[in-house]
Amino acid sequence: MVALEVLQIAAGEMDNFAYLVFCPQTRKAVVVDPSLAPQAVLDAVNEHQLELVGLLNTHGHPDHIAGNAEILAAAAVPHWGHPADLPNVDRQLLEGTEVPVGTGCIRVLHTPGHTPGSVVLLTGAGLITGDTLFVGRCGRADLAGSDVDQLYDSLQRLKALDGSLKVYPGHDYGVRPISTIGDEMRENDFLNAPDRPSFIRLRMG
Numbered sequence: 001m002v003a004l005e006v007l008q009i010a011a012g013e014m015d016n017f018a019y020l021v022f023c024p025q026t027r028k029a030v031v032v033d034p035s036l037a038p039q040a041v042l043d044a045v046n047e048h049q050l051e052l053v054g055l056l057n058t059h060g061h062p063d064h065i066a067g068n069a070e071i072l073a074a075a076a077v078p079h080w081g082h083p084a085d086l087p088n089v090d091r092q093l094l095e096g097t098e099v100p101v102g103t104g105c106i107r108v109l110h111t112p113g114h115t116p117g118s119v120v121l122l123t124g125a126g127l128i129t130g131d132t133l134f135v136g137r138c139g140r141a142d143l144a145g146s147d148v149d150q151l152y153d154s155l156q157r158l159k160a161l162d163g164s165l166k167v168y169p170g171h172d173y174g175v176r177p178i179s180t181i182g183d184e185m186r187e188n189d190f191l192n193a194p195d196r197p198s199f200i201r202l203r204m205g
């Protein structure tokens with residue numbers, strides 16, 4: 001199976017990142033979280049000569065879905081999301097769902113905690129982590145619908161993945177825009193919390 005490629009796009013005044021994940025053989029692409037800069041995403045689609053085949057959201061927060069309508073107006077593609085956050089999607093992103101992108105596919109990890117319907121998207125060599133994991137920190141767990149225990153469990157799952165996997169976060173909050181699981185294991189205090197109570201104190205304190 002072909003290795004999908006990932007383009008990171010700065011997406012607005014809340015330091016969001018949008019992503020294009022594409023198959024280098026067929027140029028078919030999906031957009032993940034167009035956020036506050038859908039035109040920048042569409043410009044990148046043209047610049048890289050891609051064909052959009054889907055719109056995915058990592059979760060339902062307004063800053064991530066704000067550009068959905070503009071993308072869907074420009075390209076008649078299915079909208080994918082987890083029903084706990086986005087009940088009206090065309091196709092559901094559930095644990096284990098595979099989203100075809102050209103000759104490759106994205107695999108879904110359901111990672112609740114920041115929101116009930118948060119997902120992390122495995123592109124092969126990378127992880128699009130939404131607001132579950134950032135460079136140097138993790139998502140908030142004090143919002144409506146958040147659950148700090150679930151966030152802890154979801155981060156434990158990410159820690160168990162291959163350290164070489166790249167981390168593509170939902171916001172530009174860190175010392176670098178892209179990281180790896182291995183670097184986050186070394187540098188991210190939220191991943192290094194020794195146990196659940198320590199994590200909860202750190203996150204909620």
Ligand SMILES: [Fe+2]
Nearest residue numbers: 059061114131
């Ligand atoms: Fe969020």
